[in-house]
Amino acid sequence: MGINILSLGSYVPEQKLVNDDFKKFIDTNDEWIRSRTGITERPMAGWEPNWYMGKQAALQAVERAGIDPADIGLVIVSTATSDFHTPSMASVIQHEIGAVNAAAFDVNAACTGFVYGTDTARRFLETDSSMKYALVVSTEALSRFLDFSDRSSCILFGDSAAAAVIERSDKLYSSHLGSDGSGAAYLCARALNVAPEVKTEPAPGFTDNFTSNPLHKLYQDGKAVYKFAVKILPRSFELAAEKSGITADDIDWFIPHQANVRIIETAARYLNVPMEKFIITLDHFGNTSSASIPLALNEGIEKGLIKRGQKLALIGFGAGLTYGGIILEY
Numbered sequence: 108m109g110i111n112i113l114s115l116g117s118y119v120p121e122q123k124l125v126n127d128d129f130k131k132f133i134d135t136n137d138e139w140i141r142s143r144t145g146i147t148e149r150p151m152a153g154w155e156p157n158w159y160m161g162k163q164a165a166l167q168a169v170e171r172a173g174i175d176p177a178d179i180g181l182v183i184v185s186t187a188t189s190d191f192h193t194p195s196m197a198s199v200i201q202h203e204i205g206a207v208n209a210a211a212f213d214v215n216a217a218c219t220g221f222v223y224g225t226d227t228a229r230r231f232l233e234t235d236s237s238m239k240y241a242l243v244v245s246t247e248a249l250s251r252f253l254d255f256s257d258r259s260s261c262i263l264f265g266d267s268a269a270a271a272v273i274e275r276s277d278k279l280y281s282s283h284l285g286s287d288g289s290g291a292a293y294l295c296a297r298a299l300n301v302a303p304e305v306k307t308e309p310a311p312g313f314t315d316n317f318t319s320n321p322l323h324k325l326y327q328d329g330k331a332v333y334k335f336a337v338k339i340l341p342r343s344f345e346l347a348a349e350k351s352g353i354t355a356d357d358i359d360w361f362i363p364h365q366a367n368v369r370i371i372e373t374a375a376r377y378l379n380v381p382m383e384k385f386i387i388t389l390d391h392f393g394n395t396s397s398a399s400i401p402l403a404l405n406e407g408i409e410k411g412l413i414k415r416g417q418k419l420a421l422i423g424f425g426a427g428l429t430y431g432g433i434i435l436e437y
């Protein structure tokens with residue numbers, strides 16, 4: 108069983124940082140950021156809490172779908188930057204949009220969150236025939252967790268939200284989700300309520316990134332994540348595609364996680380796919396973690412690039428280290 112994406116919505120904060128803005132507090136320049144990442148500017152949440160951005164994206168998606176929020180049976184929010192340890196962002200957004208009959212919970216699969224959330228929602232739709240629609244909201248306020256003195260990470264990320272309303276359908280669908288927790292320490296941020304002196308290593312053998320970060324800011328070993336990303340991006344596509352007998356040639360649009368254009372170019376070369384088949388939004392959004400795939404999907408649709416009946420490959424990777432791909436017909 109597949110899904111039909113009825114609609115998408117997005118919310119992008121008005122404030123932004125252009126590359127030159129970073130010169131005020133770190134030793135960097137526009138040329139370095141552009142050439143090493145492809146990013147020129149990124150939205151930054153100001154007064155907006157993360158749940159508010161998710162709510163706005165959800166409202167737009169629901170309005171575009173033309174459905175009654177009471178007919179939504181499930182709200183899944185993917186976020187790595189929740190406003191709360193509890194309640195879930197999904198419960199807050201469910202209430203805010205009037206999805207009074209929905210189950211609600213969050214998934215944290217970092218930048219792979221939209222892929223995990225959508226695939227989970229599809230499984231609910233398949234096994235519960237009383238569920239009409241599911242709403243997947245990916246909302247991220249990375250800026251609240253960034254170490255703005257770390258020039259190799261703070262220039263990468265942006266804040267935004269995007270949401271999708273989905274229903275069951277017989278259209279093409281296959282997926283693969285995965286995780287390699289041995290790389291957990293390459294990209295991590297401690298929970299806010301953990302005192303610095305409390306040891307929180309998940310297992311012996313992990314590096315001390317978990318414990319040496321008392322400010323609860325995001326730590327990234329850029330090179331280690333880069334190495335993982337260039338391999339796992341094409342591999343995630345292959346793992347999802349082989350389940351439906353699809354090859355890269357069959358895909359109309361690749362919508363990868365938007366972390367670094369060099370990662371996407373390397374994956375494109377490996378898959379022997381022209382870059383013109385990849386939706387790229389990182390130049391103006393930066394890396395918005397789990398929001399990056401639905402934001403790119405939404406932009407591709409709004410620009411008239413992505414059309415009904417086309418085959419799409421959504422491919423994510425990120426902290427965890429998680430990865431996942433979905434092949435579907437739009």
Ligand code: UT7
Pocket residue numbers: 134135136139140143144218258259260262294328329330332333336366367370394396424425426
């Ligand atoms: O969604 C999460 C997934 N995350 C990712 O996919 C991120 C993957 N990693 C990357 O995209 C890249 O590794 C980075 C963009 C983070 C870094 O790019 P890089 O080409 O790997 O740079 P590097 O770490 O090898 O650093 C090269 C040089 C260093 O200087 P030295 O030691 O050669 O003198 C850095 O200190 O560039 C320096 N550098 C900077 N210079 C100017 C690092 N950041 C900056 C900066 N401005 N912002």
